[in-house]
Amino acid sequence: MRSLIAIILIAISGNTALAADSTGPDEILAAGRAFMEDFVRQQQDEGLEASFTLGSLDPRLKLAPCTNDRIDVEFSSDPMETTQPSLLVSCQGERPWRMYLSVSLEIHGDAFVAARPLNRGDRITRAMVTTQRVQVNSVRQGTITRLDNLVGLEMKRSVRAGTPFTPHLVITPDAVARGDHVMITARNQGFAVSTRGKALANARIGEQVLVENLSSSRTLRARVVAPGRVEVAM
Template sequence: MRILLPLVLIVIQGTTTALAAAQTGPDDIVGAGRAFMERYAGELESQGLEAEYALGSLDPRLSLAPCDDDQIAVEFSSDPMQSTQPSLLVSCEGERPWRMYLSVSLDIYGDALVAARPLNRGDRISQSMVTTERIVVNAIRQGTITRPENLIGLELKRPVRAGTPFTPHLVTSPDAVSRGDHVMITARSKAFAVRTRGKALGNARVGEQVRVENLSSARTVRARVVAPGQVEIAM
């Protein structure tokens, strides 16, 4: 026994060391997260965006069940375009599955349309009111407007300062019909449509209801605005 005992201890110690080496540790998880973020940054670059990120740290004592590299999955737990502090969900689908979160700080830089000067509520946006700046687009939860054709002609809901990024919540479609405007009234059924001229008795946007006066009969009816100067009545 005096001879065998040291050998048994060596075998047990060697097995314990091998099992510890097989565990998934913080370096493995951070490495998987870094590889995922590098791929994501490459996808953003192909879209004209630039990403700067820093992964969070993990407890060095962390030890999870073994997981082959091809079984480790990484994904965002929330939309990275709406937060600068998203988390990565790292998981293993092996024989002993596990899941955990890895924090990440993420700034996504991109060109966005911003106010070229101070603007007032109700201003209808023209090209001269707009300029382009490089901003952290995911710091704006409402999302930014990046294409001029999606902005020009819209109306501001509130005053803004110079440099304010335009967001969908900041603008609205202007009235397509204003009080006193002459409009074309279309009375439509499945079989036919009748058109006549009328006068708007209020303001309304496309899709809204407005009272109009039929200039031929002097009757007042409610109609739905379908386009600037165009209203429709269902028959």
């Protein structure tokens, strides 16, 4: 009887050692679930609602034990731009490993959308914008989340009412247009002189544009620094 008990104890001890000698799907799924639950709480703090479903793993999966007792998890793609982001699960132990865990994710929240049909070239005003509850991470290229970053931009193409605003739908408008009178400033360290000029083409802030100095009739290449203002390096 004592021999039988000893054999059973040895078998149990051996199985326990074997289990501790590997990282299985239960540990990986638990780490992924904890990471996603924390992500959901973060979205709630931002006024968003998120829900997720983890993918499945082969129950026979056995990876090296995580000797530092920590499994690291991070998104391998932007969760705000896709409904199927993958989780990169890894361990930096003596025998490091990494793998991907699939996840289905829905994030719902208020997004800025067109209050009415808009045409290409329209300059966006507050009256053109309203909010609507949408699945944020199903909108390609992501949504614009700050109204101040939207008002004053120009539509790149026409859209219907209710279309979410994305960075790829809008563009910074021209700060100067061909024929506009502009202020030309020639600047170097500690010195600047200004004169009036005329823009010879359209340009946005940061772009180069040809301008005519109205005093000398000379044509200069200048950089647009603000609406109606350009600078020439000396």
